[in-house]
Amino acid sequence: MRFFKSLQAKYLLIILMALFVVQISLLISGFIWLNASVEDVERGYAGIEDKWHQDAGGIKNGTEDTVMQLFKEWKQAYPEASMFWVNDNGHLSAELNVTQDLPAEWDPVYTAEFIKERYDGNPYTVVAFLGQEHNQGFIVFQIPRMIMENASSDKTKILSITSLVLIILFIIVSLFFFRRIRKRLLYLQKAMAVRDVDNLPVSIHVKKDDEIGQLETAFNNMVHELRESHQREQEEEQLRRELIANLSHDLRTPLTKMRAQIDTISNEGLSNDVYQAFHRLEGSIDHIDRLMENLMSYTLLTASKMKYQPQKTDILRHVRTSLAAWYPLFEQESFDIDVNLGPFEQNEWLVDPLWMDRILDNVLQNVIRYAKEGRYIGVTTESASGYDVIVITDHGPGIYGNAGEKGVGIGLSIVDMMVRQMGLDWNMESGEHGTVVRIKRMKQKPQGETVDT
Known part of the structure; x- marks a missing residue:
């Protein structure tokens, strides 16, 4: 049938x-x-x-x-x-x-x-x-x-004309048949390109139970499976976020207590070796705390729940202020600090100051942790034909060169999401002779002029 x-x-x-x-x-x-x-x-x-x-x-x-x-x-x-x-x-x-x-x-x-x-x-x-x-x-x-x-002879002509009419009729019927097939295939093609608010394809109405109708039914089954998969993915993602949020909260409480106990013990008369051990322990606790904070920020960013508040900011002044907070740490680690922030054509960038602080903190923190051997930190500016660039350079072994240090991935993921959401761009070059991070802002293009990127 x-x-x-x-x-x-x-x-x-x-x-x-x-x-x-x-x-x-x-x-x-x-x-x-x-x-x-x-x-x-x-x-x-x-x-x-x-x-x-x-x-x-x-x-x-x-x-x-x-x-x-x-x-x-x-x-x-x-x-x-x-x-x-x-x-x-x-x-x-x-x-x-x-x-x-x-x-x-x-x-x-x-x-x-x-x-x-x-x-x-x-x-x-x-x-x-x-x-x-x-x-x-x-x-x-x-x-x-x-x-x-x-x-x-006239009747023979009539017979020839009748034959021609029948042939044309067959061609017209065939064209009509294939035109309907083409029309249905184009309808299916357009339906495949339609997306709903979740960026998923939308089911289509199946009119006939032929080959194209079977193809439409298979497409609807695929859409149904995609929606079920997307729903499961959302439920798993929500569960993961809740788990990370609860874990971060639960871990910070004992870390705070540990830091308080270390401060109490550090005030007692301790030998130099014991004091250094407690100092290293305190640094490890701080590192764990920063990792938990990064994990929480990453979770909020992926869930689009971290509020973005852009405003015009003097980017050079903002970078200098952020660097000032890191000066003592770099000096404590005997870093050679080279800061040369030349002016841009337009110093005001439309960014979220808190997000910009977080980006700079994550990059500079990676320099402290992974580039100690190089003892160098450089922050400069560059102006290309299409971009203004903030360049952060170190002379360490590269972020992948020290196998004993872990945890850089989530920090750079936060940098990537924040930079791109603020409409900026960035790239990183890391090797055995050091790491270079460039944070770029496209210049405003005058009307009628193109920017060479």
């Missing part, structure tokens, strides 16, 4: 109609038309002969006027015909529309030869005696056979 609803069955039906129904119709109609044409020609000749004999026999007084009156009547019916009368004395007495040279006197021998030559020839010739007594001579009717056969 499904096969008869398929596109294949419909197209096979069109082919069968073209191959069998149309062909059989053409053969039957052609046979009928040809037979009818032959019969019409034969019937036409027989009708002319019978009528000519009848009209000739109906003339009682064979005079030139009566014969010419008969010729004129036939001339109206057959304009191409020629007619003449030879009386009982063998004299050519009347003629109409005759183009050939005829003798004025006809003897029996010439008459017999004329009838013999014209029998079943062209033009078609009919000879009939005038009057019932056959004593008034004979009249001759001649007409080109082409005139009689034109009817058959």
Whole structure:
């Protein structure tokens, strides 16, 4: 049952109609038309002969006027015909529309030869005696056979036109069939490009149970599976965020207590080695606290719950202020600090100051943790044809060069999300001779001018 609803069955039906129904119709109609044409020609000749004999026999007084009156009547019916009368004395007495040279006197021998030559020839010739007594001579009717056969030719043209019409009809039906298929495929293509608020495709209405309908059904099943998968993913993501938030909160409480106990013990009289051990322990606790803070920030950013408040900010002054808070740490670690912040064409950037602080803190914190060996930190500015750039450089082994230090990934992920959400760009080049971080802002493009990026 499904096969008869398929596109294949419909197209096979069109082919069968073209191959069998149309062909059989053409053969039957052609046979009928040809037979009818032959019969019409034969019937036409027989009708002319019978009528000519009848009209000739109906003339009682064979005079030139009566014969010419008969010729004129036939001339109206057959304009191409020629007619003449030879009386009982063998004299050519009347003629109409005759183009050939005829003798004025006809003897029996010439008459017999004329009838013999014209029998079943062209033009078609009919000879009939005038009057019932056959004593008034004979009249001759001649007409080109082409005139009689034109009817058959016209019917052949009609048959050819009918065949052409049937072929065109088949082409139109086929085009209509494939046009509907194309229209449905284009509809399906457009439906695949439509997205809802969750950026998922939308189900479409299935109208027919054919191959395209089955494809539409498969598409709807895929959409349903995608929605179920997306819903499960959202539920798992929500569960993960809640778990991270709860874990961060639960871990910060004991870390705070540990820091308080370390401060209490540090105030007691301790040997230098013990004091250094407690100092390293306090640094580890601070590191864990920063990791938890990064984890919380990353969770909020991915959930779009960290509020973004952009405002015009003097970026050079902001970078100097952030660096000032890090100076003591870099000096404590004996870093060579090189700051050269040249002015931009436009020093005001549209950024969130708190987010910018977080970006700089994460980058500088990575320098403290992973570039101690280089003992160098450089912060400079550059201006390219399309960008203003803040460049932060160190001479460490690279963020991937020290296998003993972990935890850089989440900090840089936070940098990436914050930078891009503020409409900025950034890149990082890290190798065995150091790391370079560039934070870029595209210059405002004057009207009518392009920026080479």
